[in-house]
Amino acid sequence: MTAAAEPFFQETDTLDMSAVEAFSQRLLNCYNGAAIALMISIGHRTRLFDMIARMDPATSQEIADEAGLSERYVREWLAALTTGGIIEHNPATHRYWLPAERAACLTREASPNNLASVAQWFAVLGGVEDKVVDAFRHGLGVPYSAYGRFHEVMAEESGQTVVAGLDDFILPLVPCLEDRLEQGIDVADVGCGRGKALLHLAKRFPRSQFTGIDVSLEATTAATAEAAELGLRNITFRRVDAAKWDDRGAFDLVLAFDAIHDQPAPGQVLENIRSALRPTGMFLMQDIAAATCLHDNRNHPVGPFVYTISCMHCMSVSLAGGGPGLGAAWGKELALSMLEDAGFEQIRVEQLPHDIMNYYYIAVPSQEAAQNGQAGDG
Template sequence: MTTQTLDATKAEAFAERMLGILNHAAIALMTSIGHRTELFDTMAELPPSTSQHIAAAAGLNERYVREWLGAMVTGRFVDYDAIAQTYNLPPEHAAFLTRSAASNNMASFTQFIPVLGAVEEHIVDCFYKGGGVPYSEFKRFHAVMAEESGQTTVTALFDHILPLIPQLTEALQHGIDVLDVGCGSGGTLNKLAGAFPNSRFTGYDFSGEAIATAKVEAQRHKLNNIQFEVKDAALLDERDRYDLITTFDAIHDQAKPDIVLQNICHALRSDGVYLMQDIHAATNVDGNLEHPIAPWLYTISCMHCMTVSLAYGGMGLGTMWGKEKALEMLAEAGFKQVEIKQLAHDFQNDYYIIRKH
């Protein structure tokens, strides 16, 4: 039997790191609340103000706002003037915390922390019993995902994503058939349908709640060239139907991603293009040691993407299935040509340009 000698310096450094993690976790929760209550947006428009003034401007309870401000001040998000007893959100911080920051708004992503925390008991049970946690247990998940997609995919769609495929914009203007698999609340597809009235758009998603939201939005914008349907992509049975098929962050949490990819290959016309946006990562953990948000993505995987797949008896690929596994599965599905591209502003995703021939 061997014993390891304790390195006191290393132990102390780790203890300090754990204290930092506790503080950062707490701030993440408060940041989510600040986003949902629009406190950051309110403060960004105010001069240095008292808690009473901030609460009144936001239409919120002052006592709760004051305690929230305590976390924000000690967390160094908000500046505090002890003499005037006023609080100020620096513009350098507002640039990453407000809705006007658009794709730079990192506060919106902290909403995933409480969403995932709400299923912790179920996840712990899965550690002992196996299985998974179904979509129905995740409250607000589709709403948060729709907001994230609006900030990332939708805002980059026309200037960055579509230009990855030569002549795609021109083809959409002329008129083609497009399918989005795992379309969620339809933000991306509705935006495309509005921009390209000559093309025809179809969106499939497993969630009835998400599809209902997508339909309402399409009706609100009076879009006549789009249809949404609740459908399990593993049951998709169409042949040579679409010129463009897209999946945005949707393959890795499918119960049967291998079948879904085969079905997409069958549904794509011979000269069509499949655009797959998915997480930029390596399949093996040692390839992700320098990934800037690897712990975050493995956590999202364990507490959502992997577990929802396993809940339906699926493969449980998880968020971090990685480029190597993705390429292997695309080849097995029947695709012959794959090009992987990245966008300068998007370190989280890879964009696979995929063809049948």
């Protein structure tokens, strides 16, 4: 035995082998979960879940025919999800089915409880793994433009977490807001993406005027096209960098859905939002529910998911723009202090039953900022 090998054998002697086995099993469970997540994403994109949920128990050929897909691929997908405990299979009849309780979490019909759409993020993030690995070495982040399907998947998620909860949960957070929207106010959505939330509001409140701003041409072009399709005249989408946005005192309500923590200049964006508000205006910010201190997030229900998306996207895109890389779990304590630094006061933080992922911050421009002429006077 060499001197160098000694510590290895000593440690091996002291290892609790049952703990090693339990941990190995945990890792295998993780890999099975990751594999199932990829298959769930494909099931969502091919609409196979929607299809199977509507069918009586069927063979792989019948399912493939109904979906217009290749039987060989469908059979392999069914096998992955049968062994994964998602799809049921009768070996005697070779028929497959999706139990109703699982369809209630995996189909478009089940939206906003359709968890299948969320699984798409793993493939989106996998698509930039090489760039993220490089970024671990150079530290300079990964730009938004590197992420295939980002705005498409984000818009779908927005439909589930924001649009689905707007009328019943989000608007009622601000007293009298629905009445004011009915009467007619000016509303901006910062980092609006494909504008799903704003389009919904513009349809519902024809007397109000809506402005969506986003730095992405792809997102604002898609949003503008949808507004035209819907025949909406009270909404515009502008390609603007929120850090350079200089509308002053022009809005009664500014919204930001999941759009602050990944900014290259989040403090400047919050200041610009405050300046864009009239003195009686209101800022409503949805952002990830987490604590700023990692230790306080150790029992977070989706902690690994939040930090992984952050590492592979939110933190990375901010760093790519020369920003601080706050990360998705920048947390309530830091968010509150940054809102105060940007000139907001009377800040409330709420959580909503339909959305375990987010906090909702409601804030007004501080009197001091208004008196100093920092908030617009309309």
